Amino acid sequence: MQGTNGNHTREADIVLRLEGVTKRIGGRALVDKLSFQIAKGEIVGLLGPNGAGKTTTIRMIVGLIGMTEGDVRIGGYSVKSEFEQAIRHVGGIIENPEFYPYMTGWDNLKQYQRMSEGVTEARIHEVTKLVGLQNALGKKVKTYSLGMRQRLGIAQALLHRPSVLILDEPTNGLDPAGIREMREYMKEIAEKEGIAILVSSHLLSEMEQMCSRVVVIQEGKLVTVRSIGTEEKRERSTVQLSLQVDRAEHAAGLLRQMTETRDAEVVQTSEVRVQLGLAHEDIPAVVAALAAAGIRLYRVEEIKQSLEDEFLKWTEGNRIA
Amino acid sequence: MLNFGALITNEWIKLYKKKSFFVYLAVMAVFVGIIAYAAYRGWMSGTDSALGFVESIVSMSAAGQILPMVVIIAIANIVPQEFRMGTIKFLLIRAQSRNKILASKYVVALLFSFFLIAATWLMCLIAGLALYGFGGGGDMWPQIGENVLYLTIYTFAFVSLTFMLGVLTRSSGATVGIAMFSVMVGGLFTLLLTRYSFIKFVLFPNVDLSVYDGGGSMPHGMTLGFSATVIGAYVLLFLIASFVTFRKRDVS
Numbered sequence A: 001m002q003g004t005n006g007n008h009t010r011e012a013d014i015v016l017r018l019e020g021v022t023k024r025i026g027g028r029a030l031v032d033k034l035s036f037q038i039a040k041g042e043i044v045g046l047l048g049p050n051g052a053g054k055t056t057t058i059r060m061i062v063g064l065i066g067m068t069e070g071d072v073r074i075g076g077y078s079v080k081s082e083f084e085q086a087i088r089h090v091g092g093i094i095e096n097p098e099f100y101p102y103m104t105g106w107d108n109l110k111q112y113q114r115m116s117e118g119v120t121e122a123r124i125h126e127v128t129k130l131v132g133l134q135n136a137l138g139k140k141v142k143t144y145s146l147g148m149r150q151r152l153g154i155a156q157a158l159l160h161r162p163s164v165l166i167l168d169e170p171t172n173g174l175d176p177a178g179i180r181e182m183r184e185y186m187k188e189i190a191e192k193e194g195i196a197i198l199v200s201s202h203l204l205s206e207m208e209q210m211c212s213r214v215v216v217i218q219e220g221k222l223v224t225v226r227s228i229g230t231e232e233k234r235e236r237s238t239v240q241l242s243l244q245v246d247r248a249e250h251a252a253g254l255l256r257q258m259t260e261t262r263d264a265e266v267v268q269t270s271e272v273r274v275q276l277g278l279a280h281e282d283i284p285a286v287v288a289a290l291a292a293a294g295i296r297l298y299r300v301e302e303i304k305q306s307l308e309d310e311f312l313k314w315t316e317g318n319r320i321a
Numbered sequence B: 001m002l003n004f005g006a007l008i009t010n011e012w013i014k015l016y017k018k019k020s021f022f023v024y025l026a027v028m029a030v031f032v033g034i035i036a037y038a039a040y041r042g043w044m045s046g047t048d049s050a051l052g053f054v055e056s057i058v059s060m061s062a063a064g065q066i067l068p069m070v071v072i073i074a075i076a077n078i079v080p081q082e083f084r085m086g087t088i089k090f091l092l093i094r095a096q097s098r099n100k101i102l103a104s105k106y107v108v109a110l111l112f113s114f115f116l117i118a119a120t121w122l123m124c125l126i127a128g129l130a131l132y133g134f135g136g137g138g139d140m141w142p143q144i145g146e147n148v149l150y151l152t153i154y155t156f157a158f159v160s161l162t163f164m165l166g167v168l169t170r171s172s173g174a175t176v177g178i179a180m181f182s183v184m185v186g187g188l189f190t191l192l193l194t195r196y197s198f199i200k201f202v203l204f205p206n207v208d209l210s211v212y213d214g215g216g217s218m219p220h221g222m223t224l225g226f227s228a229t230v231i232g233a234y235v236l237l238f239l240i241a242s243f244v245t246f247r248k249r250d251v252s
Helices: A054-061 A083-087 A105-115 A120-129 A146-158 A176-193 A204-210 A231-236 A248-262 A279-293 A306-320 B004-016 B020-040 B050-057 B067-076 B080-085 B089-090 B097-134 B138-169 B172-192 B197-201 B203-207 B207-215 B224-248
Strands: A013-024 A028-039 A043-047 A069-074 A090-093 A165-167 A197-202 A213-218 A221-227 A238-245 A266-270 A272-280 A297-302
Touching: A013 A197, A013 A231, A013 A279, A028 A054, A028 A069, A028 A197, A028 A213, A043 A054, A054 A069, A054 A165, A054 A197, A069 A083, A069 A248, A069 A297, A090 A146, A105 A146, A105 B004, A120 A146, A146 A165, A146 A176, A165 A176, A165 A231, A176 A197, A176 A204, A197 A204, A197 A231, A197 B004, A204 A306, A213 A306, A213 B172, A221 A238, A221 A306, A238 A248, A238 A279, A248 A266, A248 A272, A248 A279, A272 A279, B004 B097, B020 B067, B050 B097, B050 B138, B067 B097, B067 B138, B067 B172, B080 B172, B089 B097, B097 B138, B097 B224, B138 B172, B138 B197, B138 B207, B138 B224, B172 B203, B197 B203, B197 B224, B203 B224, B207 B224
Parallel strands: A043 A197, A043 A213, A090 A165, A165 A197
Antiparallel strands: A013 A028, A013 A069, A213 A221, A238 A272, A238 A297, A266 A272
């Protein structure tokens, strides 16, 4: 049961677990037997093309939409049968953060403070300071910019010290600075407070920079769960390099000779470019050999397969099959 | 367990923080003011004391014609606005059951009705005292009590109907429209269909209990007790429909 995603986390650290979650409307499965789990301090991305069932999944986790089958467990409690116990561990922003516009930021937060046990006014000050809204609390929310509302949304979500944060498209409508700010907050929260974060988005590069793991779904089904490569891992595996040289043909020949024993593929891609895959520790030897042979080396570039490439591969493959 | 009072506080604040809260009070003040002016000019006959003035204004034939409408407009929004503004999402992801959340809204809808009735009564009393001074009409108290009770029950029935419409339609426009239509057409409907006996099981001919006042009688053997039971049954039905719908609803 454990380790299906290659992530050997302890059972006790699992804060959110989806168990065969299914939503069917009129015989059509919007979400189909979806199972995955999230441990403390993890930032997990829920990825999928439009209409894959991301929003439906997130809304089922927080109880806004009922499940046809399966269950969600938050901190061990079932969302289906122990909703109040389960949901108190969750902070969330579902799509855009919407507040009562005719009330001030403070009045809005007071609403949620009254609804949660053991949240003091001091805590309101604490979270508003964390998101940098302390000077805007007296203003009505209708005067807030989207970025400010987004920050008030985070304050609202953190108010009752949740162990899981669930964010649906949190960077929607934010400008680049806002997106970056949001990303920093999330990393900080996950690291400092050990909160697990589930974030849905269709912005792949965004997810790549933020998440430690991604769950990819398509047509309501789980496609794959991937860890986002750590630096260490990348070093160990084969690196794809593209070299820009003055005589590509000559260089390709030399490299083929050199790497024969290591069965690395060498491809001459243009007059001045050679592409090859080799181990991290062999790179200096290759560079030295090219220099020794009098080949001028202008660029050594790593060809990274981005999450986007992989994502398209996963989802496309699924569609054909 | 969290106390239910916190939820009621929240709902009351949501109502109170709107400018329209005072508009509803102002409408009732203008209404009382106009009648007081008419009484001052001597256009009203049969009133000669402060309490007599109060008695005639808080009746179904005076305040009963406007106050329920004002209440309908004021509370129609109480559920639909959460959906319209999108705040329903934050509201429902708290450690509170949907039952409790909806119950707090219903309680506040009733509280607002009682508040507006009490405020209207108070404004009438102030206007009456200003016009006629103290003294006289001491025997009016029981009748004032009865009139307030009729008004309260009538308002209570329509608040429950409006509340259910708000939950079912999630649209304040549709809610106000249908509720107002019911108030206005209810009487006409009763008048047209009065020869059919099934009409006695419809809410509208039963909802105004003041018709039984002073020994008045209704067709098809309807009595005060019968009408009160019908009102109770309808309110129960409205509440069951509201709670069942709200609990099951997918918020998307």
